[in-house]
Amino acid sequence: MIQKFFWGLYEMFLGRPIPANFTNDYREVVFPNTGLLLIIITLAIVLIYYYVLNRMMSTGLYKTQHWVMFLVLNAIIAFIIPVVQVNANGIDTHSYTFMFAFLNVIYSLVLFFLFSILLKRGSVQAWTTPVKWPNKK
Numbered sequence: 001m002i003q004k005f006f007w008g009l010y011e012m013f014l015g016r017p018i019p020a021n022f023t024n025d026y027r028e029v030v031f032p033n034t035g036l037l038l039i040i041i042t043l044a045i046v047l048i049y050y051y052v053l054n055r056m057m058s059t060g061l062y063k064t065q066h067w068v069m070f071l072v073l074n075a076i077i078a079f080i081i082p083v084v085q086v087n088a089n090g091i092d093t094h095s096y097t098f099m100f101a102f103l104n105v106i107y108s109l110v111l112f113f114l115f116s117i118l119l120k121r122g123s124v125q126a127w128t129t130p131v132k133w134p135n136k137k
Helices: 002-014 020-056 064-088 095-122
Strands: none
Touching: 002 020, 002 095, 020 064, 020 095, 064 095
16 A cells, blocks of 8 residues: 555656566555655754754754754655665666656655654754744643
8 A cells, every 4th residue: 555655656757667677666665664664764863953962962963954954854855765765775776766766856855854844843943844833832
């Protein structure tokens, strides 16, 4: 079921994997591994930003530019993950691989923003980053 979710999520925008002889490898291994790693790593980076750096350590990384630095870090990692997954599974690197990596970056940006909105309330210093909405009460 999780394989079909990630398979659908990536193929919705990318189409069938290229080269076609690696379609099953993408669908059964690469897409699910990449998607799960994306969610786990993005969540971990958001938690580190809000709960470690801006709660426990009181470092004051609460400005929007600090948040953007972590967003960019997450996007770079999100680009690397699919390339590594493709190479680790013996699939030839192709333009499809880089389109896949770029799509993963887009998903990482969306996830990072959503996790930020959901988790920022628990931060002592960064509860208004990236936006003041919804307000802390």
